[in-house]
Structure formats: structure tokens, C-alpha cells
Amino acid sequence: VNLITLTTDFGLNDWFAGTMHGVVLGINPAATVVHLTHGVPRGDVRAGAFALAASCRFFPKGAIHVVVVDPGVGGARKAIAVETGDYFFVGPDNGVLSWALLKETIKAIHTLENPEFFVKPVSATFHGRDIFAPVAAHLSRGVPIQAFGPRLEDWVPLPWAEPRVSANEAEGEVVYIDRFGNAITTLGAESLKSMPAGALTVSAGAGGQIPVSGCYSAVGPGQAVAVLGSSGLLEIALNGGSAAQVLGLKIGSPVRAIHGQ
Amino acid sequence: VNLITLTTDFGLNDWFAGTMHGVVLGINPAATVVHLTHGVPRGDVRAGAFALAASCRFFPKGAIHVVVVDPGVGGARKAIAVETGDYFFVGPDNGVLSWALLKETIKAIHTLENPEFFVKPVSATFHGRDIFAPVAAHLSRGVPIQAFGPRLEDWVPLPWAEPRVSANEAEGEVVYIDRFGNAITTLGAESLKSMPAGALTVSAGAGGQIPVSGCYSAVGPGQAVAVLGSSGLLEIALNGGSAAQVLGLKIGSPVRAIHGQ
Amino acid sequence: VNLITLTTDFGLNDWFAGTMHGVVLGINPAATVVHLTHGVPRGDVRAGAFALAASCRFFPKGAIHVVVVDPGVGGARKAIAVETGDYFFVGPDNGVLSWALLKETIKAIHTLENPEFFVKPVSATFHGRDIFAPVAAHLSRGVPIQAFGPRLEDWVPLPWAEPRVSANEAEGEVVYIDRFGNAITTLGAESLKSMPAGALTVSAGAGGQIPVSGCYSAVGPGQAVAVLGSSGLLEIALNGGSAAQVLGLKIGSPVRAIHGQ
Numbered sequence: 001v002n003l004i005t006l007t008t009d010f011g012l013n014d015w016f017a018g019t020m021h022g023v024v025l026g027i028n029p030a031a032t033v034v035h036l037t038h039g040v041p042r043g044d045v046r047a048g049a050f051a052l053a054a055s056c057r058f059f060p061k062g063a064i065h066v067v068v069v070d071p072g073v074g075g076a077r078k079a080i081a082v083e084t085g086d087y088f089f090v091g092p093d094n095g096v097l098s099w100a101l102l103k104e105t106i107k108a109i110h111t112l113e114n115p116e117f118f119v120k121p122v123s124a125t126f127h128g129r130d131i132f133a134p135v136a137a138h139l140s141r142g143v144p145i146q147a148f149g150p151r152l153e154d155w156v157p158l159p160w161a162e163p164r165v166s167a168n169e170a171e172g173e174v175v176y177i178d179r180f181g182n183a184i185t186t187l188g189a190e191s192l193k194s195m196p197a198g199a200l201t202v203s204a205g206a207g208g209q210i211p212v213s214g215c216y217s218a219v220g221p222g223q224a225v226a227v228l229g230s231s232g233l234l235e236i237a238l239n240g241g242s243a244a245q246v247l248g249l250k251i252g253s254p255v256r257a258i259h260g261q
Numbered sequence: 262v263n264l265i266t267l268t269t270d271f272g273l274n275d276w277f278a279g280t281m282h283g284v285v286l287g288i289n290p291a292a293t294v295v296h297l298t299h300g301v302p303r304g305d306v307r308a309g310a311f312a313l314a315a316s317c318r319f320f321p322k323g324a325i326h327v328v329v330v331d332p333g334v335g336g337a338r339k340a341i342a343v344e345t346g347d348y349f350f351v352g353p354d355n356g357v358l359s360w361a362l363l364k365e366t367i368k369a370i371h372t373l374e375n376p377e378f379f380v381k382p383v384s385a386t387f388h389g390r391d392i393f394a395p396v397a398a399h400l401s402r403g404v405p406i407q408a409f410g411p412r413l414e415d416w417v418p419l420p421w422a423e424p425r426v427s428a429n430e431a432e433g434e435v436v437y438i439d440r441f442g443n444a445i446t447t448l449g450a451e452s453l454k455s456m457p458a459g460a461l462t463v464s465a466g467a468g469g470q471i472p473v474s475g476c477y478s479a480v481g482p483g484q485a486v487a488v489l490g491s492s493g494l495l496e497i498a499l500n501g502g503s504a505a506q507v508l509g510l511k512i513g514s515p516v517r518a519i520h521g522q
Numbered sequence: 523v524n525l526i527t528l529t530t531d532f533g534l535n536d537w538f539a540g541t542m543h544g545v546v547l548g549i550n551p552a553a554t555v556v557h558l559t560h561g562v563p564r565g566d567v568r569a570g571a572f573a574l575a576a577s578c579r580f581f582p583k584g585a586i587h588v589v590v591v592d593p594g595v596g597g598a599r600k601a602i603a604v605e606t607g608d609y610f611f612v613g614p615d616n617g618v619l620s621w622a623l624l625k626e627t628i629k630a631i632h633t634l635e636n637p638e639f640f641v642k643p644v645s646a647t648f649h650g651r652d653i654f655a656p657v658a659a660h661l662s663r664g665v666p667i668q669a670f671g672p673r674l675e676d677w678v679p680l681p682w683a684e685p686r687v688s689a690n691e692a693e694g695e696v697v698y699i700d701r702f703g704n705a706i707t708t709l710g711a712e713s714l715k716s717m718p719a720g721a722l723t724v725s726a727g728a729g730g731q732i733p734v735s736g737c738y739s740a741v742g743p744g745q746a747v748a749v750l751g752s753s754g755l756l757e758i759a760l761n762g763g764s765a766a767q768v769l770g771l772k773i774g775s776p777v778r779a780i781h782g783q
Contacts, residue, residue: 003286005279011701012273012534013561015577018527021556022581025525029554029582032290034282039274042702043762055276058380058390059283060290071762074737074749119580124737125759126752129580179272180303215335215385227335230387237386240304240332264547266540273534293551295543300535316537319641319651320544321551440533441564476596476646488596491648498647501565501593 001062002031004136007052008068008128009040016126020066020133023119027137034059043071045096046251049158050176050184053099054231056087065100066136067091068128079112079131080155083145090136092127095158102160113149163191168260170195174204174244174253175233181242183249187234187257195259202226204236204255205247212257222246226257262323263292265397268313269329269389270301277387281327281394284380288398295320304332306357307512310419311437311445314360315492317348326361327397328352329389340373340392341416344406351397353388356419363421374410424452431456435465435505435514436494442503444510448495448518456520463487465497465516466508473518483507487518523584524553526658529574530590530650531562538648542588542655545641549659556581565593567618568773571680572698572706575621576753578609587622588658589613590650601634601653602677605667612658614649617680624682635671685713692717696726696766696775697755703764705771709756709779717781724748726758726777727769734779744768748779 004024010016017038024031036055040048048069056065070077070092078093084104089097090112112131115122117138119130135148163172163186172186183204192200202210207224212234219225221240224247229235234257236243243249265285271277278299285292297316301309309330317326331338331353339354345365350358351373373392376383378399380391396409424433424447433447444465453461463471468485473495480486482501485508490496495518497504504510526546532538539560546553558577562570570591578587592599592614600615606626611619612634634653637644639660641652657670685694685708694708705726714722724732729746734756741747743762746769751757756779758765765771 001290003290005283007276007279011561012559014700015529015559015573016700018529018556018558019577019580022527022558022577022585025554025556026580026582029523029525032286034279034286036279036283037273037276039272051276055280055283058280058287060287063283072739075739123750123752125749125757129752178275178277217333217336227386228384230384230390235386262551264551266544268537268540293547295540295547297540297544298534298537300533312537316541316544319541319548321548324544439536439538478594478597488647489645491645491651496647 001060002028002140003034003060003063004031004140005034005036005059005063005065007036007040007048007066008038009042009044009048010038010128012038016128019129023129023133024137027134028141031137031140040069043069045069045094046158047176048096049099052097053103056100061086064088064090064136064139066132067096068132069096070094070127073127074124079127080109080152081112081135081139081145081148082109082155083107088139090132093156095156098155098157099160101155108145109152109155110145111149111152114147117143117148161186163187165191165194168195168258170257172255174249174251174255177244177249177251181238181244183236183244184229184231185234185236185255187255188232189228192234192257198259200257200259202234202236202255202257205249205253207236207247210236262321263289263401264295264321264324265292265401266295266297266320266324266326268297268301268309268327269299270303270305270309271299271389273299277389281389284390284394285398288395289402292398292401301330304330306330306355307419308437309357310360313358317361322347325349325351325397325400327393328357329393330357331355331388334388335385340388341370341413342373342396342400342406342409343370343416344368349400351393354417356417359416359418360421362416369406370413370416371406372410372413375408378404378409422447424448426452426455429456429520431518433516435510435512435516438505438510438512442499442505444497444505445490445492446495446497446516448516449493450489453495453518460521461518462521463495463497463516463518466510466514468497468508471497523582524550524662525556525582525585526553526662527556527558527581527585527587529558529562529570529588530560531564531566531570532560532650534560538650542650545651545655546659549656550663553659553662562591565591567591567616568680569698570618571621574619575625578622583608586610586612586658586661588654589618590654591618592616592649595649596646601649602631602674603634603657603661603667603670604631604677605629610661612654615678617678620677620679621682623677630667631674631677632667633671633674636669639665639670683708685709687713687716690717690781692779694777696771696773696777699766699771699773703760703766705758705766706751706753707756707758707777709777710754711750714756714779721782722779723782724756724758724777724779727771727775729758729769732758
């Protein structure tokens with residue numbers, strides 16, 4: 001597979017994302033580049049990690065996922081490539097790859113140290129262009145992961161707040177807010193299944209008793225609803241508006257699913 | 262043709278558009294995906310319909326146009342594919358395809374019901390990923406439109422306000438405002454041609470007597486001008502500024518072209 | 523090489539960028555289109571020129587760079603194509619190509635006048651779709667540059683403020699502000715090398731004595747730092763914030779590098 005995805009916090013107003021694309025094509029003209037998103041909030045490693053974890057498995061096997069959310073660029077953090085059962089992952093070793101890697105079978109982790117595969121001179125500020133994009137392009141041409149640098153035993157993890165689940169209640173938190181203002185929570189289907197079947201309601205922020213339903217439009221305009229979303233996680237939405245804004249939800253806001261009669 | 266275009270209101274800050282791209286490539290690795298725009302205002306079916314109608318005919322024959330502006334996702338609205346003389350169109354049956362379809366020769370309309378062509382499990386909230394993208398990818402591989410579901414007689418139309426044209430005057434309305442603040446109107450070349458040749462002026466919002474000219478820069482900085490735009494419709498522009506903002510124009514604002522002496 | 527890059531001020535909220543992509547594929551289905559950026563500020567010829575100059579050389583030889591930042595569209599400015607030792611450049615002759623061309627070996631400059639290679643009817647307002655995209659697509663198919671119109675002797679240049687360099691000081695100005703709020707200056711490595719080795723500090727806007735360092739994270743959060751950036755130019759950054767905003771820097775703000783003890 002000649003497929004490389006790019007996820008960064010570079011935005012689209014400058015030439016950064018397009019330049020990474022150019023570097024890839026200079027090394028592998030047959031590569032297909034998918035711009036997964038360049039809209040990760042600046043330096044927000046957690047948001048980048050979530051975006052990757054929510055989407056990487058919808059790409060064909062063999063895809064090379066490059067993620068550059070890298071507030072420590074040029075500093076002490078390592079640059080790594082990880083080979084898993086299905087994919088390659090390339091990025092800074094600051095946790096941004098970790099939530100995706102948790103669901104993968106790890107085959108090898110290597111640091112990126114071999115300048116033979118870099119764009120030179122390597123700048124201090126744009127490793128997306130000078131290290132990560134060219135390494136991904138060489139990987140896509142079949143260069144073995146061992147060629148890029150020494151083997152590493154483990155990667156830097158990012159903490160994930162596991163929900164607390166009891167007989168009648170599951171408590172998690174908001175982990176991502178999307179462009180629609182939907183607040184995605186850490187509560188997955190399993191957290192909810194352990195509760196007795198029947199009426200569930202959710203409380204989050206200013207939303208007192210939010211009904212759980214199958215789709216956003218199940219409630220009236222301006223009403224909040226909790227839906228098991230496309231990432232397999234419960235999300236709080238508002239029909240026709242921003243749940244995050246109206247209910248005052250932020251990353252880390254507690255969310256409780258309560259089985260009530 | 263292995264060409265699929267994507268038009269949505271998903272924005273580019275999350276992984277939604279990129280994930281659709283990944284699903285397409287998983288089914289048809291040879292497909293070319295063009296991101297027509299993902300910046301349709303949230304849930305704005307009319308804006309999505311206009312964007313598609315303004316651009317679809319600039320793509321080569323055989324292209325598959327996917328549009329997902331779908332405030333009723335997971336609800337009762339149908340999902341459809343339409344085969345026309347030149348293209349395929351795929352999206353929710355909520356009118357978002359209709360302004361483009363008005364200019365096409367319809368060959369077949371089918372609902373999308375056959376789960377064989379979906380990404381499973383189908384989520385309640387992201388049919389772009391689970392239904393529309395994979396159906397388009399299968400269409401691009403030659404799966405006949407009949408395979409996706411039962412034939413449909415018609416699609417849901419979106420009202421289009423036809424201009425009122427008299428001997429010396431044509432009255433239409435603003436139908437779209439672009440990123441430059443240009444206000445595109447429903448007045449096409451035909452509406453204007455029925456008036457006697459000679460000086461035309463336009464009135465719209467706070468713009469009293471706006472001259473009609475061939476290009477934006479025909480007037481001084483900060484001045485309003487009406488131009489027959491690239492969609493074949495009269496648009497109100499401001500040299501170096503936003504006509505919509507300065508003149509107070511909104512979707513639906515009346516616009517009159519007057520033949521004067 | 524079948525590679526075409528697009529740089530415009532069209533934004534991504536409308537169908538403009540995607541439509542250019544479609545026009546290219548209609549003429550050359552084998553072309554690869556890279557969207558370098560469509561986020562150049564509206565009508566900002568200097569920003570477009572800088573984006574192109576900062577990125578064009580990271581694309582493989584033979585690439586065709588199309589730039590449409592064209593406030594005079596439909597007016598008197600010429601449309602041109604330029605063949606250089608390594609690339610083609612296509613755009614309005616308003617200076618937007620000039621900073622990139624300064625670093626290239628010019629082989630031929632031609633105006634775009636032959637309607638045979640245009641999308642017809644040519645609109646007055648969207649030459650990106652009707653002239654620049656189709657010309658680039660025909661170039662990518664091997665149409666010789668002479669076919670598009672008469673030879674031109676020179677292009678319209680954009681002024682570049684050369685730094686003033688003395689024994690202990692170099693004075694330049696801010697030339698571009700990126701999405702992170704980093705202020706890129708006209709001071710290149712050569713300007714700084716002419717000063718005696720040793721401690722350098724920079725003053726810019728409200729930043730009194732900004733240290734020069736190798737990476738953004740060399741200073742504490744909220745602190746300013748000057749870094750030789752990825753374009754080979756000194757840039758003023760703020761760890762975790764926007765240097766432009768906090769220090770009050772704008773395009774044209776003076777920046778002085780001082781050799782101290």
C-alpha cells in the first residue's frame with residue numbers, strides 16, 4: 001500500500017501541510033496522501049491522539065499514519081516509527097500515537113535517527129517536513145523500519161481516564177469536542193452494558209437529565225441528547241446547536257450515565 | 262472514471278472528511294478523491310445544494326458526487342444514489358442534491374438499503390463514513406446502481422425562487438454568500454437579457470444604485486459592483502471588501518436589476 | 523511529472539479550490555494535485571508570494587505551481603506561465619510569482635492568451651477555474667509553453683526589503699506571520715553570519731532582548747525566542763503563544779539582531 005495519512009496542528013492557512021505532501025511525492029511519486037486533519041488545536045497532543053485513534057482503523061491495511069502535534073519540536077523528545085499488525089505510525093514520541101497504538105498489535109518500535117532518510121538541512125522547527133514526511137515516504141517504498149534507527153522497547157503513553165462503573169451508574173468525562181460542539185465522552189458501549197437494561201439518562205454540565213437515543217434528531221430543536229457515536233463512545237449533542245457551548249462542557253468535564261426507573 | 266468528490270458540512274478540524282477518504286481507498290485503492298468543500302455551514306442544505314450545482318459540471322463525465330449535509334442523519338430521511346447522463350450523485354434525500362439534478366438527465370434513482378455495501382456496524386451519526394463513502398466507492402468499481410436498493414420515482418426537491426422579470430426590471434434574491442462576501446443572486450443572464458439593452462443598475466440592501474460591470478476592479482476601492490459571476494448568476498461584490506457585510510445582504514435579501522436611461 | 527500545486531486565497535468554505543481540481547482532472551486524469559494552501563489572506567499578494575517561495579523547492583522537479591491571488595482578476599494585469607530550470611509557474615503577473623522566481627533559472631515567460639486552452643466561456647471573476655487550472659493541466663500533458671501566448675521579456679516584481687547589515691547589527695522586518703503567530707523576518711543566515719560569533723539578541727516590537735536559540739522550547743512558557751526557522755529566515759516565536767499578538771508584531775514591523783557581549 002502506498003497510502004500515507006497526515007494529521008497535524010499546522011492548520012491550512014500556511015504552506016506546511018502542502019509542503020509535507022510535496023516531500024512525500026518527491027521520494028515516492030506513487031504515494032497517495034490523505035490529509036486526515038490539520039486542524040488539531042495548536043500543541044494539543046490529546047486531541048491529536050484522539051483524532052488518530054478514532055479514524056486510523058478505517059484505512060486499508062498497510063497505511064502509514066503520520067501525526068505531527070509536536071510542541072517539543074527540536075527539543076529532547078524522540079521521533080519514532082511503530083510497526084503494528086496492520087499499520088505503520090510515525091511521529092514524535094510524546095503520547096500522540098499512544099491511544100491508537102493501544103488497540104494495535106505492536107511488532108517493532110524504532111527511533112528516527114538515520115539522517116540518510118531526512119530532508120537536509122534538518123530545520124529546528126519543521127520536523128514534519130524534514131523528518132516525519134520523508135521517513136513515511138521511505139517506509140512506503142519498502143525501506144524496513146530497522147533502517148531508521150535503534151530499536152526502542154516502549155513508547156510514551158498518554159493517560160486515558162477509565163470510566164468508573166457501578167451497578168447503576170457509570171462515570172466518565174468529556175475527552176473531545178468536535179466541530180458541531182458534540183462532546184465525546186470516555187463512556188463506551190461496555191461501560192453502559194454492565195448496567196441493567198432499561199431507561200438510561202445522562203447528566204453532564206448544565207444538562208440535567210439528558211435522554212439517551214439513537215440519533216441527534218430524536219429530540220426537539222435546542223434539546224440535548226446522548227447518542228452512542230461513531231467512535232463507539234457516548235457523546236452529548238444538541239439538536240441544531242453546540243452541546244459544549246450550551247451545556248458548558250469542556251475537556252475533562254464529568255459525565256454520568258444513570259440507570260433509573 | 263475513478264473520481265469521487267466529497268462535499269460536506271463536516272469542516273476540516275476533525276477526522277471526518279479524512280476518514281471518508283480512507284473508507285473509499287479501502288474499497289477502491291485506485292479512486293481519486295476530490296474534497297470539493299467541507300465548509301458548508303452546519304446543516305445548511307441550501308448552501309450545500311448551491312455549492313454542488315455551481316461546480317459539478319466542471320468535473321469529467323463519470324464522476325461520482327457525494328454530498329453529506331444531513332441534519333436528519335439516523336432519522337427518517339432516505340439515503341439515495343442518482344445516475345444521470347453524465348454523473349452519479351450520492352447523498353441524503355433531503356434536497357441537497359436537487360439543484361444539481363435539475364440540470365441533469367435522470368437515468369435512475371435508487372435508495373441505499375443494501376447493507377452489503379456499508380461499513381459495519383453502521384453508526385447512527387456518521388453515515389458519511391458508513392453509507393455514503395462506501396457506496397460511492399463501490400459505484401466507482403462498477404457495481405450497478407440497482408444493487409444498492411429499490412428504485413425510487415423521484416427525489417425531494419428544494420424550492421428555488423424564480424426571479425420575477427418584467428419589461429424594465431428583474432427581481433430576484435441572494436442565494437449564496439461566498440468567502441469574499443460576494444452575494445450571489447438568483448438573477449441569471451436570461452433574466453437580464455429580456456430587458457432592453459443599455460444601462461442596468463442593481464439595488465440590493467444598502468446599495469442604492471450599483472453599477473453592473475465586467476469585473477470586480479471596475480469600481481474604486483470600497484465601491485459596490487454587480488458582476489455576472491462564474492456560476493452564470495449576477496453577484497454583488499465590493500472592491501476590496503465584503504459586499505454582504507457592508508450592504509447588509511443575507512440569504513433571501515431581495516435584489517432588483519433595473520433598466521435605466 | 524504530472525504534479526500540479528495550487529495556492530490561492532479562495533479559502534476552503536466554497537467550491538472554488540475543488541472546482542480547479544476538477545478542471546485539472548478533466549484535462550489530465552493522471553495529474554496529482556496538491557493543495558499547497560488556499561488560506562492566503564484575501565488579495566494579499568505578498569503573503570501568497572512568500573508561501574510559494576517558502577515551499578516550491580520542496581516539490582519534485584517538473585512540478586507545476588499555480589498561484590491565484592488575483593485582486594485584479596478580469597482587469598488589465600496579464601496572466602503568465604514561466605518555465606524555469608526545475609519548475610513551471612502559472613498565475614497572474616502581479617508579483618505573486620516573483621519571490622519564488624528570484625531563486626530560479628528562468629527559461630521562458632509567456633502570456634496566457636490562447637483561448638484554445640481555456641475553459642469556455644471564460645468568466646470575468648474566476649480565472650483560477652477558467653484559465654490557470656486548465657493551462658496547468660495542458661502543461662502537465664506536455665503542451666509547450668510557447669503554445670499559450672506570446673513570449674514576454676520580464677515579469678512584474680514585488681519589492682523585497684533587503685536587511686541593512688553592519689558590523690554588530692542587522693536590521694530587517696517582519697515579512698510573514700504564520701498560524702502559530704510566529705513572525706518570520708527578512709533576516710537570513712547570511713545577514714547574521716557577517717556579525718562576530720557569540721551572543722546575539724533580537725529586539726522586535728515589545729520584545730526587548732529576545733534570545734536566539736535552536737528551538738521554540740528553549741525558553742519557558744510565555745517567553746519569546748528567536749529561531750532560525752524552516753525557511754532559512756529568523757523568526758520570532760513565543761513558547762506556547764502567539765509572538766505576533768503578545769509582542770505586537772505586524773507585517774513590516776522592524777526587527778534588529780544585535781551582537782552583544
